[in-house]
Amino acid sequence: MREITPKRIREMKGKEKITMVTAYDYPSALLADKAGIxxxxxxxxxxxxVYGEPNTLNVSMEQMVFHTRAVAKAVKRALVLADMPFSSYEVSVEEGVKNAVRLIQAGADAVKIEGGADHEKLVRKLVRMGIPVMGHTGLTPQRYLRLGGYRLMGETEEEIEEILRDAKALERAGAFAVVLEFTLADVAKLVTEEVSIPTIGIGSGPWVDGQVLVWHDLLGIYENVPPFVKKYADLSSIIRLALERYREEVKSGKFPAKEHYWEYQDKEDFERKA
Ligand code: KIV
Ligand code: NA
Incomplete structure (x- = not known):
């Protein structure tokens, strides 16, 4: 079992901030784990x-299983959490359970679902059978079409009530934490005070129990970055510069240089063998 467990995450509430970052493959997961996330x-x-889609609605269970397997192989210390993709848990509790099991068998320590109040039964069932669950409310990208795009949440009383209702349902059902995405900071603060489980914010201000960012956003790899992201690096320009230098050196004959290839010391030696 890895060092960071759902129990440890719960115990961090009010004591230390929880750090979370996405990773989709082996090398990035290795770095995130080594960085102490x-x-x-x-x-x-x-x-x-990774796949260049305009939203998350086309993500399949197969994709989630493959990427979870790669990430799980790299991580020794951190908690490995896997998202349940759109339509993998909404149709029935049975389907949700089966799909959650696939992610756990691929190496995840816990799964995340979007919503809360609508999925209380599923969350309770998963927790009872030993699968830790994280919820996700505020902006829920899988409801992209109904929401009419990605936007700030919690500006109306109705939205605040729905967010609170979700968080409380998740707490009641036994979820170990909840993501609050792109809500007004005051709303995230209220939810954080109202529930006993940790809240992990993204674009929801400082008054939450932890933060999550998307790998490509925080490292400056992806071009369409949400307004709440802080770019901690500009990897796209570093990568592009390296690729341009590689291209130029191949074109000019500078690469490969003497240290990058091997030849017979003696030309005659080679000719004898050839
Ligand atoms: O899929 C994701 O990266 C997320 C985070 C934004 C919380 O759900
Ligand atoms: Na997600």
Whole structure:
């Protein structure tokens, strides 16, 4: 079992901030784990940042299983969390259970679902059978079509009530934490005070129990970055510069240089063998 467990995450509430970042493959998960991040998260955001889709609605269970397997192989210390993709848990509790099991068998320590109040039964069932669950409310990208795009949540009383209702339902059903995405900071603060489980914010301000960001956003790899992201690096320009230098050196004959290839020391030696 890995060092960071759902129990440890719960105990961090009010004591230390929880850190979470997405990772979708082996090398990135290795780096996130070595950097001491608490939760390495295989998010369905991979549909957008890895597969180039305009939203997360086309992500399949197969994709989530493959990426979870790669991430799980790399992570020794952090909690490995995997997203349940769109339509993998909404149709029935039975289907949700089967799909959650697939992610656990691929190496995840816990699964995440979007919504709360609508899925209380599923969350309770998963927790009872030993699968830790994280919820997700506020902006729920799988409801992209109904929401009419990605936007700030919690501006109306109705939305605040729905967010609170979700968080409380998740707490009641036994979820170990909840993501609050792109809500007004005051709303996230209220939810954080109202529930006993940790809240992990993204674009929801500082008054939450932890933060999550998408790998490609925080490292400056992806071009369409939400306004709440802080770019901690500009990897796209570093990568592009390296690729341009490689291209130029191949064109000019500078690469490969003497240290990158091997030849017979003696030309005659080679000719004898050839
Ligand atoms: O898929 C994802 O990356 C997410 C985070 C934005 C919380 O769900
Ligand atoms: Na997600």
């Amino acid at each position: 608490d939760i390495v998260f295989v998010g369905d955001s991979l549909g957008m940042v």
